[in-house]
Structure formats: C-alpha cells, structure tokens
Amino acid sequence: xxxxxxxxxxxxxxxxxxxxxxxxxxxxxxxxxxxxxxxxxxxxxxxxxxxxxxxxxxxxxxxxxxxxxxxxxxxxxxxxxxxxxxxxxxxxxxxxxxxxxxxxxxxxxxxxxxxxxxxxxxxxxxxxxxxxxxxxxxxxxxxxxxxxxxxxxxxxxxxxxxxxxxxxxxxxxxxxxxxxxxxxxxxxxxxxxxxxxxxxxxxxxxxxxxxxxxxxxxxxxxxxxxxxxxx
Numbered sequence: 001x002x003x004x005x006x007x008x009x010x011x012x013x014x015x016x017x018x019x020x021x022x023x024x025x026x027x028x029x030x031x032x033x034x035x036x037x038x039x040x041x042x043x044x045x046x047x048x049x050x051x052x053x054x055x056x057x058x059x060x061x062x063x064x065x066x067x068x069x070x071x072x073x074x075x076x077x078x079x080x081x082x083x084x085x086x087x088x089x090x091x092x093x094x095x096x097x098x099x100x101x102x103x104x105x106x107x108x109x110x111x112x113x114x115x116x117x118x119x120x121x122x123x124x125x126x127x128x129x130x131x132x133x134x135x136x137x138x139x140x141x142x143x144x145x146x147x148x149x150x151x152x153x154x155x156x157x158x159x160x161x162x163x164x165x166x167x168x169x170x171x172x173x174x175x176x177x178x179x180x181x182x183x184x185x186x187x188x189x190x191x192x193x194x195x196x197x198x199x200x201x202x203x204x205x206x207x208x209x210x211x212x213x214x215x216x217x218x219x220x221x222x223x224x225x226x227x228x229x230x231x
Contacts, residue, residue, distance in 0.1 A: 063156035
C-alpha cells in the first residue's frame with residue numbers, strides 16, 4: 001500500500017529524533033514535506049536517466065483546468081486572433097513527452113495530440129490529422145486547437161509535475177514508486193541530520209522549549225518563548 005506524504009514526513013522526523021518521546025520540535029513538519037517533494041523530483045529524474053522509464057505511481061491527475069480564450073489586441077485594435085489555452089502546473093521538463101500520460105477531456109474519452117510549437121502552427125495543413133484535437137506547451141500554458149466541442153470548459157491532465165505541493169493533500173498517497181520511498185527517507189534523514197542535533201526532551205511539559213527551528217527565523221536577543229516582547 002502506498003504511503004501518504006504525512007506518513008513519510010513523520011517517519012523522517014521520528015528517525016531524526018531517534019524515536020525519543022518529546023514535545024520539543026526543532027524542525028517543522030512542513031519543512032520536511034518540502035524536502036520530500038524536492039527529493040522526489042530528484043529521484044524520478046535519476047530513475048528516468050538510468051532506465052528510460054517511469055512508474056505509474058509517479059503521475060498526478062489534475063482534472064479541473066479551465067479552458068480560457070484570449071483575443072489578441074494590438075495597440076487598442078482587435079487582431080481577430082483568438083487562442084484557447086489552459087494554465088497547467090509546471091511539468092518535469094527533463095522527462096519530455098513522457099511527463100504527460102494523458103491530456104484531454106475530463107471524461108477521458110478524447111485525448112489531445114501533443115505537438116511541438118512549429119507543428120502546432122502548421123497542423124492545419126496536414127492531410128490526415130488537421131482536425132484532430134491538438135495541444136502544444138509553452139511554459140505553463142497549453143495552447144489548444146480543434147476543440148472537440150465549442151462548450152468545452154475543462155481539461156484533464158495526468159502528468160509528473162515539478163512542484164505539485166498545491167495539488168496534493170498530506171493524507172493523499174505520495175506520488176512516487178513504492179520501491180523509492182525508503183531511499184527518499186534515507187536521503188532526507190541524511191541531509192537533515194547533517195544540520196541539526198536533536199536530543200531527548202528532559203522535561204516533557206507539553207510545551208515546545210526547543211531552540212529556534214532551523215527553518216524559521218531566530219527570536220530577537222533577550223526574547224524567550226515564554227517572555228512576550230514589549231512594545
């Protein structure tokens with residue numbers, strides 16, 4: 001069964017603490033989550049370079065991408081040019097076309113054909129595919145052509161995103177192959193242990209008495225966690 005981000009995050013933090021019972025935390029769980037996402041990106045690209053393949057667990061589905069329409073206006077005059085597009089999360093660029101498993105209608109019945117930008121510009125002149133729903137990527141925009149219906153409102157994409165933090169809840173399954181989870185935790189623990197030292201909580205008083213977390217700004221001189229600052 002796939003681990004959730006929360007399970008991975010707390011496993012990393014418990015390993016760093018040596019499983020000591022403590023209510024003093026020098027490192028926030030959100031900081032560990034961010035580290036897990038960064039290491040995930042590194043491991044996926046490393047696996048792809050070595051084996052030229054990706055795992056189904058690496059992909060994330062995002063099916064509420066609104067179709068937008070822009071009219072190009074130059075110096076106050078309408079050029080009569082219209083572009084349909086959707087804003088998409090940033091994809092892992094190192095994966096090329098393999099970074100997208102599906103792009104199309106939300107019912108999964110009409111996939112769009114992906115082409116490069118020159119292919120998009122000249123697709124109207126192709127003999128057999130000029131009417132096929134088509135898209136091309138320009139940074140975080142997917143430009144659309146030959147929409148299957150005039151009333152199309154949303155597009156679905158199943159891809160490997162560079163920074164999917166805003167698209168996944170900590171209680172969702174973490175999008176990485178199961179055999180890489182242990183490696184991810186080991187790398188995270190090694191990186192974090194090189195910067196902090198966490199000992200036992202000698203006074204378990206249900207209060208966080210730890211020094212300033214490594215991922216937060218330190219308190220001003222003379223100010224403690226129990227002494228409010230005057231002013």
